[in-house]
Amino acid sequence: MSELAGRRAAVAPAKQSLFLVFRIGDERYALQAIDVAEVLPRVPLKPIAKAPAWVAGVFAYRGAVVPVIDLSALTFGRPAQVRTSTRLVLVHYRADETAPAQLLGLILEQATDTLRCHPSQFQPYGLDNRQAPYLGPVREDAQGLLQWVRIADLLDDSVRALLFPAQPLDPALLEERS
Template structure:
C-alpha cells in the first residue's frame, strides 16, 4: 500500500494514499469562529469551501508551523456506514450478474440440445421460461449502487513531502488504547523506526461532523426560519 508520510514533533505518521484527493502547498486559511481550536478554518478549492483540520493542534495542542514542508492535504471523508452499505450492494449486484451469465450459458446449452434432439422442445421451453424469470430477478437486483459522495476535508500537515509503500500486513496494534484519538491506527516498523497509520474516517466525531457538514446547510436552515 502507498502512504503519504508526515511528522508530528519528529514522529512519523502515514495517510493511506487512497484517501487523498490532492496535496496542495501551504496557503492562507480563513478562520471560522465557533468551531473547536483544531479547526483552522476554511480554504477555497475549485470554487467550493473546504474545512481545514490543523492536525498538530488536534494531536499536540499547538498550531501547525509554516514550514517549507507543511502541506494542505485534501482527503475524502466518507462515512464508514455508507461505504459498508455500498460494498454490500455491489457484492449483491456482482452475484446477480453472475446468475445472469449462468442463465446465458444455460440458454446456449439448451440451443445445442434442441439441435441434437427435436423432441426436447417442451422441456427447452420450460427451461427457457425459468431462465427468463431468473434473468429478470438478476436485472432488478443487479444495479450497482455507489456510496454517497465523500465529503472533502483539508489537513494541515508538517513534513508531508514523501510517500512510502508499506504492506498492510506489517501494521500491528500498538498495545495502547486511545479512545480520545480513535484516528490513531496501528503501527509498523522499518529501518527508520516506527510509523503510525492515521485513519481518516475517525478524524472527526459526530458532533464536529455535524458542525462542518450540516444537513441541510446552516445558511439554508436560517433562511427557512425567516
C-alpha cells in the first residue's frame, strides 16, 4: 500500500448527517433527517378543544391518530403561512431516550430542502432560552444562520400529557357512561 493510501485509510472521514431545512418567516431552521418519518402535503386536521393555539389538531395516519403542532405558532405565536411548500412532517418523538417513539406531526413552512453536514458545525449561540428549549445550536453559511430544532425538546410535560396521554381513554368505559 502506498504511503498516501495508508494516510487516507488512517483518517476516517467525519460522519455527516442529513438535515431537513425549513423556514419560519424569514428564518431558517433544520431537523435531523433521522428524526423524520415522512414528509406529507398539508392535510385537513381535527382541532383539539382547549389545546394551546399552536396545537393544530390531529389526523388519522395508517390507522393511528397523530397529533400535529404548528412550529411557527409555537415559536413566534403566528400560524404557518399556507403555501404550496408548507408541509406536514411526521417525526419520531421521544420524551427521552428510553421512551418508545411516537409519531408527531409538525407543520413546517418551505420544508423542501436538505443539507448534509457534520453536526459539530452547529455551535451554541450563547443564550439559555428556557422558553424554547427545542431551539438548539446554530450553523453559519452563505445564507446566514441555520438553527437546529431538537425534536425531543419540543413538548413540555403538560403538552406531552395532552397529546400523548399515559392511559388512553377506553371506548368501552365511554359507552358505559351513556
